[in-house]
Amino acid sequence: MTHLPRLARRSFLLGLTAAVTVGRARLAVADAPGEARFIVIILRGALDGLAAVQPYGEAGLHDLRGPLALPEPGQEGGLLDLGGFFGLHPALAHLHAMFAAGEALAIHAVAGHWRSRSHFDAQDFLESGEDRRLDSGWLNRALAALPEGRGEVRQGLAVGVGVPLLLRGPVKVSSYAPPGQPPVPADLLSLLAGLHAQDPLTAAAFREGLRARGFSAAALAGSEPPPGNRNAFAALAGAAGRLLSRPDGPRVAAMELGGWDTHFAQPARLPPVLRELDQGLAALKEALGAAWAHTAVLLATEFGRTVRVNGTQGTDHGTAGVAFVLGGAVAGGRVLGTWPGLSDLFENRDLAPTTDLRAVAKALLAGHLRLPPAAVAQAFPGSEQIAPMQGLLRG
């Protein structure tokens, strides 16, 4: 028995593709020929790129960010160095090890092709690959251009909460959710506890309900993991890795992880989510085994966050942020992109965008999945002027 007998057996006996759901994280997988594995992880809620990859060499960072700026590498609680100017958040230790091994790179000042600061609009655009609402995602349209796989691979299996827009479209992908209700994220419970806090009818019962479920004040503040939900994302990422590692397994997957919307108490609330992500990436690499060498993973979020710290020790919706590409197929160990500096902010609040996220995605579709130009164009219609980014991949 493997750790995933049900998922694996169902998926492969039926020759189906699958999607997996655990908690706030979700995975959908699809089949594509060849050895290359491609995984897209959507970080829903807008990751603060300046917190994940902090330009500690930038003058004025501490003035702008105040309590959000971390100590330089080498100091207590300091950043993990990425080559003398940027430092990785210390909660991303596994990712840093991948940087050191030349298997991970960051691209800074990345933004999508939209300028909406609405989560919902921006996530739709991020997934659809267009700046209008489509009912299909760019990853699905890219798959549509691939030749048919074995037998039934394009049939769908929908179990659980479904397939993200990124993978919705003409190519049927299936979804799977493990049994049981997914746990409610601690930050959502914390928010609801706040809304109920003044309610004469429900406040006490709500508080007691959380206490009975083992939520401490620290868990509600997000500074320690919620009980019984140590890291659902790592389990899910491991499941994805095991599925994708199989020779007859799917080649393309989409996952997501929420919890990034750090409007308040960012120093306490961001590290647990970064750690959850970091452990998931480590689990993914381990489960992929030998297939890791043929893997590229893209981590993208809908937009960055404001440069200045706000009045509640957090950051609000911004523009440019950071994207990561990792895997054995990646020419890593570097921070790419054109650094715009912090002296001239976009609309006097956000990191100015210098790289279009589509350039990164197109490079991976073309260079890693080896899709023909027509297929890449189908994934990102109207993006002819955006050239695929060079230098992301080995060989």
Next chain:
Amino acid sequence: MIARLSAPGHIAAIRFGLGPRPDQPPPAEPEAWLLAQLRSFPPAAGPDLAACAAVYYRPLDGNEEAQNALRVALLRQESLAWAERVLTTEAPFAERLVAFWANHFTVSRRRGGIAPFIGHYEREAIRPHILGRFEDLLLAAIRHPAMLLYLDNTNSVGPNSPAGRNRRRGLNENLARELLELHTLTPRAGYGEEDVRALAALLSGWSIGRGAAFQEPDGFFFRPGAHEPGRKILLGRSFPEGEEGGIEALRFLARHPATLGQLAFRLARHFAGDDPPPALIRRLEHSLLETQGDLGEAARLLITAPEAWQPPLSKFRSPLDYVIAVLRALGMGAEAAQPLLAGSFFLDQFLWNAPAPNGWPDTAAEWVAPEQLMRRIDWAHAWAGRAAAAGRVQAQALAELTLGPLLPAETATAIRRAGSQREALAILFGCPEFHRR
């Protein structure tokens, strides 16, 4: 804090109704919308009494396995039809009144065997009478097999009846006691044990037939051989022997001022808060006395009573109300009938499964419990995920649809700022206001 803005369209939809749907937004003319539902609402179709009885009695051919399958199928058919009805109905106020009166006259599947009758009971004994006279509703409910079985009257035998003398069997007081305590007078009216005995004697022989195979009717069947002979004295009044004596006694109880006063209180409590304004109770009581228990008139009075409209959101939604409101908000139809039932089970108010003859509670104090709230969040979060994944809903639009001006700014901000559609929907369904009607 609870918003106290005037929002008559939303109040009509969520307090009188079962919650707005995307295809049933809050009405522009709330009173007219509610009154129209009282002029006509559709009957509910389903299996007839013979079909219910066929799976209740031991099978004539001895094939219990086949009959079990039929029983399960019948209950499933009735439950799913019920769920689809409350999800999609365009007369949600009428459906709420059906549920209210069905709860007043609770029968429960916890009493083994009677489950196949419950759907029919609600459709045919309760539903047609919710706007008629209370005495007709009372008679229809009490004489239905579901009630006669639930409260053990089918085997109640007058000790001096032929059956009582032959087999040394006696009265079962269960139905009579609950009838006085729950359905009509309530103990405040000051009846005694002798009145319970008298009513039980009046109702002895009220039983159910075994169908055409035994040359008996389906449903109510008076068995003279089990009926206690002689006149009986109930609350100082004399009632004659025979089936007619029981009917007269029930009509008398239905018109009793103590009964109508209790009905006024319960109606007021269901629509105007757990501690309803005394003036509204008095007006309802007066109306019921004047009209000899005209329930349609009482419903119309509620619609026009200012107390039933202010303040908004003063009632805590029962679990079933909550599940229905969420699924209606998401625009779900027949496809969500089974999930609705599962949700009612998860939140501890499984359809037709009230723990006792006094039915489900109708006050917040009984429902606001820590685990109840946690489970609502669990359940709503799962549905928020499904709805967001299906990509058909926008949380802000749903917030406007379901709460509109009743949504506090703080909650609206939290929904707007949520990191995903799923989170935004979970905030809407989890916020204090959504737990109320």
